[in-house]
Amino acid sequence: MKKLINDPEDVVSEAVAGMAVAHADLIRVETDPIFIVRADAPVAGKVGIVSGGGSGHEPMHGGLVGPGMLDAAVPGPVFTSPTPDPIVAATKAVDAGRGVLHIVKNYTGDVLNFETAADLAAAEDIEVRSVVVDDDVAVKDSLYTAGRRGVAGTVLVEKIAGAAADRGDDLDAVAAIATRVNAQVRSMGVALTACTVPHAGEPSFDLPDDEIEIGIGIHGEPGRARIPIEPADRIVDRLLEPILEDLPFESGDDVLLFVNGMGGTPLIELYIVYRRAAEVLAERGINVTRHLVGDYTTSLEMQGASITVLKLDDELTELWDAPVETAALRWGR
Amino acid sequence: MALGTAWAVDWTRRAAALVEEHKQELTHLDRDIGDGDHGENLDRGFRAVVAKLDASAADATPGDVLKLVATTLISTVGGAAGPLYGTAFLKGSTAIKGLDELDGAAIVAFLTAARDGIVLRGKAEPGDKTMIDAWTPAVDAAAAAGDDPVAALRAAADAAAAGAVATEPLVARKGRASYLGERSAGHRDPGAQSTAYILEAAAAAAEANA
Numbered sequence: 001m002k003k004l005i006n007d008p009e010d011v012v013s014e015a016v017a018g019m020a021v022a023h024a025d026l027i028r029v030e031t032d033p034i035f036i037v038r039a040d041a042p043v044a045g046k047v048g049i050v051s052g053g054g055s056g057h058e059p060m061h062g063g064l065v066g067p068g069m070l071d072a073a074v075p076g077p078v079f080t081s082p083t084p085d086p087i088v089a090a091t092k093a094v095d096a097g098r099g100v101l102h103i104v105k106n107y108t109g110d111v112l113n114f115e116t117a118a119d120l121a122a123a124e125d126i127e128v129r130s131v132v133v134d135d136d137v138a139v140k141d142s143l144y145t146a147g148r149r150g151v152a153g154t155v156l157v158e159k160i161a162g163a164a165a166d167r168g169d170d171l172d173a174v175a176a177i178a179t180r181v182n183a184q185v186r187s188m189g190v191a192l193t194a195c196t197v198p199h200a201g202e203p204s205f206d207l208p209d210d211e212i213e214i215g216i217g218i219h220g221e222p223g224r225a226r227i228p229i230e231p232a233d234r235i236v237d238r239l240l241e242p243i244l245e246d247l248p249f250e251s252g253d254d255v256l257l258f259v260n261g262m263g264g265t266p267l268i269e270l271y272i273v274y275r276r277a278a279e280v281l282a283e284r285g286i287n288v289t290r291h292l293v294g295d296y297t298t299s300l301e302m303q304g305a306s307i308t309v310l311k312l313d314d315e316l317t318e319l320w321d322a323p324v325e326t327a328a329l330r331w332g333r
Numbered sequence: 334m335a336l337g338t339a340w341a342v343d344w345t346r347r348a349a350a351l352v353e354e355h356k357q358e359l360t361h362l363d364r365d366i367g368d369g370d371h372g373e374n375l376d377r378g379f380r381a382v383v384a385k386l387d388a389s390a391a392d393a394t395p396g397d398v399l400k401l402v403a404t405t406l407i408s409t410v411g412g413a414a415g416p417l418y419g420t421a422f423l424k425g426s427t428a429i430k431g432l433d434e435l436d437g438a439a440i441v442a443f444l445t446a447a448r449d450g451i452v453l454r455g456k457a458e459p460g461d462k463t464m465i466d467a468w469t470p471a472v473d474a475a476a477a478a479g480d481d482p483v484a485a486l487r488a489a490a491d492a493a494a495a496g497a498v499a500t501e502p503l504v505a506r507k508g509r510a511s512y513l514g515e516r517s518a519g520h521r522d523p524g525a526q527s528t529a530y531i532l533e534a535a536a537a538a539a540e541a542n543a
Contacts (some may be wrong), residue, residue, distance in 0.1 A: 080370050080411045108508045112416035112454055116407065145511035200360070200369055219368050221512050 048094030105150025138215030138223035189306030251285030263298035424450030
């Protein structure tokens with residue numbers, strides 16, 4: 001394992017400290033317990049938005065804190081959800097009296113810790129709503145699994161809910177928007193290599209050099225199939241087909257197309273993926289009216305990518321276009 | 334024969350020691366079908382609990398000690414295991430609240446409430462390949478063991494160990510292992526195994542403090 005770290009124990013605290021220095025205009029960082037919060041929180045008159053989860057997915061979520069998006073992010077240890085204490089502390093820090101929305105990725109640990117935190121916050125008279133994101137079509141949503149995972153689509157939920165909060169929507173309305181984005185977004189990913197969690201020191205799974213894993217989650221958890229490596233276009237087709245069938249997306253739909261890198265794949269390859277994905281959507285008469293390309297929901301240094309398609313309407317488009325200013329996503333301000 | 338605060342404290346220390354001893358094993362079990370951090374997370378939690386034990390009140394009841402275990406695990410473990418074990422110890426300690434001495438019935442009440450707490454949080458059923466597959470046989474065995482708390486805990490520990498082994502052929506239906514589907518069969522559930530260790534510590538502490 002070669003990593004630019006000092007001590008595996010200090011990875012999260014030192015990374016967060018670095019963010020605090022680099023983005024002092026946008027955020028401040030609390031260290032006991034650890035969470036990242038807008039420099040000007042709580043923002044009067046605004047519903048607060050808190051997300052979080054295991055670290056190792058940067059810039060999600062800490063890099064998405066700022067005007068127009070998250071009010072706070074709670075980073076757990078690498079790939080491990082935070083405990084309820086920092087979630088409660090972050091919730092209190094952003095509550096301006098209009099309530100707080102928790103945006104939670106559907107992983108058992110995240111759901112249980114945010115649920116416990118929401119109970120504790122409610123006991124202190126803070127109104128909390130939770131929206132669980134489950135955009136990953138690789139996993140069957142059935143009684144026999146923990147349900148679909150929350151993956152890169154979470155970034156889109158956070159951006160649009162953040163814009164709704166920014167324009168002054170109340171808690172119910174912000175939660176409804178987040179729920180609507182989740183209902184209209186689908187993702188699927190592929191891993192070319194595994195990643196190594198710092199404290200483990202060995203790759204999180206074994207993937208031979210000539211094989212890829214289709215339908216991974218954001219910790220490299222397996223999805224649909226392990227197959228021999230193929231040309232990029234063929235892989236894109238494998239990812240897009242289940243996405244398009246699932247909603248389903250139809251000819252005439254306006255969509256946001258998001259190609260997300262898993263951390264170890266260069267932009268040159270992400271654009272090859274984007275090119276094919278856009279081509280397939282065009283062939284089906286689906287209009288790509290907004291886009292996002294880059295590393296937003298990563299799995300440490302894993303090579304791979306995910307494709308996310310969000311069905312847009314006028315309101316979602318307007319909220320997507322609304323100004324945002326965070327470390328990783330900024331426009332319009 | 335009844336068990337008091339000394340038992341609860343000794344249980345906690347023994348559980349911490351057993352978790353530390355088997356940290357790598359639990360993490361490897363988790364790596365096979367989950368995300369490979371179960372041993373690390375549980376060890377972090379129990380080390381924090383042990384650090385707090387010395388500072389606990391001199392007049393603490395067994396329930397007070399086990400409540401301290403609950404709140405500390407919730408605050409330090411994270412993942413799914415933190416809320417699940419935390420809820421187990423919290424509900425269990427509530428069931429024996431105020432008692433200075435625990436007889437067999439109190440032990441069964443503790444174990445039952447702990448198990449019900451896990452079911453409430455995790456919504457898993459027996460057969461889902463989770464820690465419930467160790468807890469449920471443990472509760473049943475303790476209830477069948479009569480009114481001796483030491484015998485009840487020994488029966489519970491042995492049943493939990495057998496329950497953990499019995500998770501191996503199961504296909505996971507809850508937690509991260511459920512994403513593996515059929516591929517989860519052939520692996521022991523890490524949560525069921527850690528449950529077996531924690532209940533083994535409870536039984537060993539009972540035998541040492543009887």
